[in-house]
Amino acid sequence: MLHELIREIRAIAQTGLHYTRDAYDRERYERLLEIATQLYGMESDASTEQIEKFFFPEEGYATPKVDLRACVVKDGKVLLVRERACGRWTLPGGWADQNESPIEGITREVLEESGYQVEVGRLYALKDRDRHPYQPKYPVSIYKLFFTAKVTGGEALENTEISEIAFFDPADLPELSLDRVLAEDILQGVQAAQQTGMATPCD
Structure with missing residues (x-):
């Protein structure tokens, strides 16, 4: 697909x-790099300035973002x-x-995004974004790490990026931000939070 070719051109150039x-x-x-930026601009609603700011700021050997x-x-x-x-709506993260x-x-x-202090549990999924139906596609490779966690303190607190914070029944989810999270990511996390036993060691 075109976005894969754009990403390859960018990686070769970088x-x-x-x-x-x-x-x-x-x-x-x-x-x-200029060509990759222009091509991605033709495939997305993002401006050239936004593309350069968020997707092409790195220097050095091209590696996936996390x-x-x-x-x-x-x-x-x-x-x-x-x-x-x-x-x-999305799972908190960045x-x-x-x-x-x-x-x-x-x-x-x-x-930062919710106001809640948490204790992180286990890493329950590590996904290559391009191998799942997140939208839109980006001109960089992205690895997504998902963790379980439980609240230990704090309270819901809105900020400049977040307008609402709430807890939802997994069977009745709101409209999701599909560039950040899929329903399956949430359901897998809820299931993982209920499991006991040895967790994957993680720093």
């Missing part, structure tokens, strides 16, 4: 810029947050940050 010492090659790789999500279950219901940007372990990162994300 990696080439990292290793090349030739000025002419650098110009060619920079042009490839998205962290938490399935927080309380009294049989799952915590969801409503994104102001699209008006739809991009992994430098100098944070995955558990530190998702603990911070849940607190």
Whole structure:
């Protein structure tokens, strides 16, 4: 598909810029990045500025981005947050940050997006975003890490990114933000939260 070709062009150009010492090659790789940006702009509603800001900021060897999500279950219901940007609901989470372990990162994300302090349980899913029906497709590879968690403190607190915070019955979910989460991600998390036994070691 076109988005896969765009991603490959971008990866070749980014990696080439990292290793090349030739000025002419650098110009060619920079042009490839421009072409990848323009092609993705033709396939999405995002502006060139948005694409460059969110999808093409990295330098060096091209590697997948990491998205962290938490399935927080309380009294049989799952915590969801409503994104102001699209008006739809998702599991709290976001991009992994430098100098944070995955558990530190998702603990911070849940607190920032919902106001709740949580204890992270187990890693219950690690997914390649392109192999599942998340929409839209992005010009970068993304690995999605899903953790179970339980509330230990805090209270619902809206912020600049989140307009509502609520717990939902897994059988009656609201309209989801399908670029961030699928119903199956939530149902798998609810099931994993009920399981006991050895968990996957995770930092």
